[in-house]
Amino acid sequence: MTERESARGPEQRKQDVLDHLEKDEDLWVSTASADGVPCMVPLSFVRDRDTLLLATRRTNPTAVNVTPSGQVRAALGHTRDVVLIEGTAEIVEGADLPTDSGDAFAEKLGWDPRGRPSWVYLRITPHTVKAWREVNELAGRELMHAGTWLV
Template identity: 85%
Template sequence: MTEREAARGPEERKQDTLDRLEKDEDVWVATSSADGVPCLVPLSFVWDRGTLLMATRRTNPTAVNLTPSGQARVTLGHTRDVVLIEGTAEVVEGADLPAGSGGAFAEKLHWDLRGRPAWVYLRLTPHAVKAWREVNELAGRELMRDGTWLV
């Protein structure tokens, strides 16, 4: 897309975002340690019950960083088609997942972590979502605020 193309309206932008959440497999996850050391990693995910469900080893910095505050940012896409999600994440043991969530993760990603004690799931509940492609979409990039879709 170039700047000369028309900006998407809010409804189209929201639908494009929901489509990406259903179809994409990987996100960049940004967290920081209690003393402010940043961490950025790619993780596979599934969009499950209005949340992003990811997984990592329980000792990896991303899981450890979520324990104090639960705050994280994730991004989908590249610099010319961004979805930026801010939310609260929690570390969830596989046995504590809602029925079907572990199966949805395994089915989409062909990677079943259930019964692997070194791994935990991370469930991120979005409270802000922004999406834009070019400068002409910056003004209308906010799609969710305080956990509520604006469109």
């Protein structure tokens, strides 16, 4: 028999989400093409200006799928510690990226896509954030709604 951890309160869940966003280096990003074909890939990221900043080749389906709707889902953690983020992504050219944002990306991840014309940044603005570990945390799993933290 598996012993379950006690459910975390909303404040602890939010803090755990923020810890993931600061410490984790990769997340899963899901987009869909104009005709509904899903695409899910792992990408490296940094939390920057209350958004998530990622980089990918401009011809990869993830970047192509960002326009026109910009809708994305991103997931962190494993299946027993889920952070699910729904938001809007926009393409940012390396030349248009603020220097401190590019520096933060390069420092955290150890590589710098600026100056590589085949690469673009994706800036995801979260609208909804949910976090849960087990069934005992399903109630109250929504921590952000319409871009505002609920806790």
